[in-house]
Amino acid sequence: MSPQTAVDLHTHSHHSDGSLSPADLVGHAARAGIGMLALTDHDTVAGVAEARGAARQFGIRLVPGVEISTTWRHQAIHVLGLWIDPACEPLANLLRGQAVRRRERMRRICGKLQRLGLPGDELLSAVESVPGLPTRSHLAAALVAGGHVKRAEDAFRKFLGAGKPGHVAAEWPPLAETVAAIRGAGGIASLAHPLRYRLSSGARGRLLEEFTASGGGALEVVTGANGAQEAGACAALARKFGLRGSIGSDFHHPQHAWNPLGRLAKLPAGIDPVWREPGP
Ligand code: AMP
Ligand code: MN
Ligand code: MN
Ligand code: MN
Numbered sequence: 099m100s101p102q103t104a105v106d107l108h109t110h111s112h113h114s115d116g117s118l119s120p121a122d123l124v125g126h127a128a129r130a131g132i133g134m135l136a137l138t139d140h141d142t143v144a145g146v147a148e149a150r151g152a153a154r155q156f157g158i159r160l161v162p163g164v165e166i167s168t169t170w171r172h173q174a175i176h177v178l179g180l181w182i183d184p185a186c187e188p189l190a191n192l193l194r195g196q197a198v199r200r201r202e203r204m205r206r207i208c209g210k211l212q213r214l215g216l217p218g219d220e221l222l223s224a225v226e227s228v229p230g231l232p233t234r235s236h237l238a239a240a241l242v243a244g245g246h247v248k249r250a251e252d253a254f255r256k257f258l259g260a261g262k263p264g265h266v267a268a269e270w271p272p273l274a275e276t277v278a279a280i281r282g283a284g285g286i287a288s289l290a291h292p293l294r295y296r297l298s299s300g301a302r303g304r305l306l307e308e309f310t311a312s313g314g315g316a317l318e319v320v321t322g323a324n325g326a327q328e329a330g331a332c333a334a335l336a337r338k339f340g341l342r343g344s345i346g347s348d349f350h351h352p353q354h355a356w357n358p359l360g361r362l363a364k365l366p367a368g369i370d371p372v373w374r375e376p377g378p
Pocket of ligand 1: 115167232235250251254255350
């Protein structure tokens with residue numbers, strides 16, 4: 099597959115905080131002209147089998163993937179596992195641990211919200227009733243539905259974001275352990291949305307050094323609604339650390355018109371695509 103083919107290596111289904119089923123997501127992607135799609139739900143591979151079946155029907159290539167929350171220097175850092183074997187036991191074991199951590203974290207966050215005068219128990223039951231793994235996006239949606247905030251962004255700004263009163267510090271597995279689990283499952287680890295973390299440029303460099311030294315193979319150079327300037331900055335980082343480039347929308351919902359499937363920029367010149375053939 100040539101690097102010119104439409105590729106999207108970062109998307110979510112309703113198995114995490116996306117709104118489409120894996121089959122519907124693949125259908126949307128095919129209609130948007132995508133030839134290669136990765137399903138990368140937060141900390142779960144539950145949707146991969148359905149996505150695979152749909153991709154066969156629509157004639158597009160499905161990359162089995164996952165977006166794993168890790169901890170690096172007390173910050174949550176997201177690592178994409180691409181071309182992973184979802185049945186690999188050590189990876190499955192890590193993901194079982196993530197599910198436990200997510201449910202426990204949600205109980206703690208809702209406890210904090212209760213102490214702030216919000217109906218924490220009700221919010222917790224709303225989040226626990228979602229079909230997939232619970233995320234802060236689901237809690238933000240429950241806060242909107244309950245009329246406590248107007249929009250999901252407000253829920254993060256007032257309660258759920260780092261440093262806000264409903265925030266619970268991340269206790270995700272270490273970055274290096276996560277990269278090792280991805281590689282152990284035959285996958286390539288790509289650092290997701292590298293400019294979204296609150297890090298100084300020096301700290302970002304150290305993150306990338308550690309990521310590369312642990313066996314990380316790629317950087318998400320083109321991500322979501324980012325423009326050419328951000329892609330250029332990520333491309334410079336990829337070159338500096340000898341990482342290949344991935345491209346991903348971080349698509350969650352078709353109603354988010356600013357972040358559609360199939361409308362991503364190409365990789366900047368000189369960046370080796372992570373999907374190069376003969377591929378992984
Ligand atoms: P979690 O993995 O449970 O911490 O949830 C993180 C998810 O929340 C991200 O993947 C985004 O989909 C969503 N999210 C994070 N920050 C914001 C924000 N400021 N506004 C809306 N959604 C957000
Ligand atoms: Mn998300
Ligand atoms: Mn992410
Ligand atoms: Mn994502």
